[in-house]
């Protein structure tokens with residue numbers, strides 16, 4: 001664990017920060033291994049003071065190095081502290097799980113409270129926090145034990161994956177026009193960093209070998225035009241200006257024509273900001289947008305405004321129609337509320353982030369890297385991932401045995417539906433449930449609801465009942481109890497039990513469909529189902545079908561009668 005602690009500390013100082021510094025400092029880090037092992041060997045629990053010691057050690061080594069390295073290091077420290085408040089808030093959650101053997105409904109209560117508190121303090125909006133905490137709790141309780149992985153490490157991984165999902169999952173790339181210049185319109189409130197971002201963006205695109213032109217459309221702050229001209233010179237990009245007497249939409253039109261004449265790849269249009277969202281500003285922006293027909297409309301928001309930034313993105317999207325956001329001043333934000341809320345609240349992705357005043361301080365927004373930064377536990381995450389892979393392989397083999405011996409039970413049912421759900425596509429889960437065909441988005445939502453319902457019913461079963469679904473098939477009393485405890489009807493419980501038995505037979509058939517009878521991953525089940533459906537008559541499928549009938553007959557004693565589960569017992 002010391003190694004993990006060290007890595008968490010070190011990653012905050014190095015790997016999660018400025019890459020150039022990371023490269024420059026690699027040698028130094030190597031040299032300081034002795035110091036590090038001395039620290040890890042000491043087993044010191046005073047984490048903070050160790051961290052300071054570590055900082056001092058590196059700093060003193062840097063003193064003898066060149067100035068630019070020191071400057072990079074200083075900058076990296078500023079970045080390292082980004083989201084520091086959130087990181088330490090979440091750390092409290094992990095520590096509550098020390099000494100636990102497995103994640104349970106009971107022992108996650110306290111950590112979840114810490115996570116909730118940390119997110120609220122990070123200025124994430126309440127509905128987002130609620131959904132996040134619910135999603136993490138659901139997964140934490142259902143995750144099961146992974147050999148060698150401690151519950152706190154497991155929770156770190158679950159929170160990480162949920163953070164990535166919250167921030168949009170994938171990186172959202174800038175879109176470029178298929179023909180003619182790509183037009184990027186920047187909008188935002190006053191002082192958020194639009195003018196700076198315009199030049200930064202031109203610099204960023206120039207590095208991607210795109211020719212750019214900046215258009216100075218902020219006619220209300222005269223200094224904005226001069227500022228853009230100076231920044232344009234700095235990054236070596238032409239700036240189109242028409243003074244402050246021309247309407248912004250006219251400037252935009254002229255600028256675009258100029259760019260077309262010069263065959264420029266990307267036109268970036270800076271616009272005026274206001275202290276508040278007002279109608280005039282919105283109308284003016286709408287005019288500019290109409291004239292430009294932009295490829296991207298990006299709202300520049302200040303990360304330090306927290307959840308307010310997310311609300312702004314929503315408002316601008318409704319009013320103007322935007323394609324995404326650029327989050328500036330992330331270097332000064334120790335909370336993270338904006339980064340965490342924008343996508344979830346507005347539905348619009350953060351495409352780029354500004355992390356400083358220099359022209360090179362603009363980069364794409366990578367949700368996974370951001371989540372990694374927030375948690376600062378890169379090695380724990382990759383360790384859990386590896387352990388999960390091994391477990392999945394073992395699980396698949398175990399499941400294969402169970403299916404072949406018709407022992408597939410409610411624990412497997414729950415595990416597999418949750419696993420596949422985590423893989424992202426509910427339609428896959430639905431594809432696996434016999435009797436449910438391919439679905440529309442509305443049906444997917446409906447199915448998500450029914451998955452929750454299944455979870456409630458399985459949650460009300462005793463461990464014995466989960467392992468022996470026959471107990472439920474044979475006993476209406478047990479089914480009645482489950483219905484009462486889960487708040488569902490007896491018929492729903494009966495249907496669930498029936499589904500499991502149908503699934504047993506169907507999965508066993510699938511094993512036959514798959515050449516060699518192996519199931520490397522359940523995600524392939526959907527394809528296998530299709531293959532099974534497509535198999536022409538008169539092939540092996542027919543033989544299997546008769547086998548399937550036999551299997552049904554075998555389980556006839558536990559099969560549901562048409563009126564639900566046996567009226568007998």
Ligand SMILES: Nc1nc2c(ncn2[C@@H]2O[C@H](COP(=O)(O)OP(=O)(O)OP(=O)(O)O)[C@@H](O)[C@H]2O)c(=O)[nH]1
Nearest residue numbers: 190191192193194195196273328329354355356357
């Ligand atoms: N630390 C930090 N400062 C930034 C960042 N982006 C912009 N700034 C600073 O924020 C201040 C305002 O930036 P501007 O680009 O003038 O903002 P603006 O939105 O164009 O302002 P208006 O034209 O008044 O609407 C400047 O001092 C910038 O250097 C960033 O990512 N990090």
